[in-house]
Amino acid sequence: MNILKRRQLEKLSQENTKRKAAKNEETLAKDETKPVSKLRQNLEKKQAKKSIPPVAKEADQLDELGNELASVQGDIGHLESRVDEHDDDIQTLKSQFDDVESTGNPELETHKTIVEDCLKEMSNLDDIDERLPHKAEASKRLEDFVTGYMQSGAKYPNSVAVWF
Secondary structure, X not given: OOHHHHHHHHHHHHHHHHHHHHHHHHHHHHHHHOOOOHHHHXXXXXXXXXXXXXXXXXXXXXXXXXXXXHHHHHHHHHHHXXXXXXXXXXXXXXXXXXXXXXXXXXXXXXXXXXXXXXXXXXXXXXXXXXHXXXXXXXXXXXXXXXXXXXXXXXXXXXHHHHHO
């Protein structure tokens, strides 16, 4: 064969290989642009989620739990401060109550002393049956005072009446 024919055949073979390569690229491009079913999309999403390392998910969960913990600790701190405020109020009221009860009523003071003496005597006794006579004696001594207090409609604090 002559040289010209060989060169023509080489050029044709090169052009053919280029055309085949272009056709392959076109078919690949067409395959990528084909519509994908929803089932296929969901499967791809699930695979993408599975590819996320679980450590990242756990780290996110730990961050969320940390935020919740901080919020709960803040709530606890707030509640503790409210309890402290109320404890202060309770102590103030108790001191006022003690001051009111012990002033200006000698009869009440006398009967409070009777209750205290009875409680001291019974504190050494362990058996309930041994305590009964002491309680009965104290009740006899306090009965007139307590019934008089209740009938009078008085409104002052009376720890003797409460004990009785």
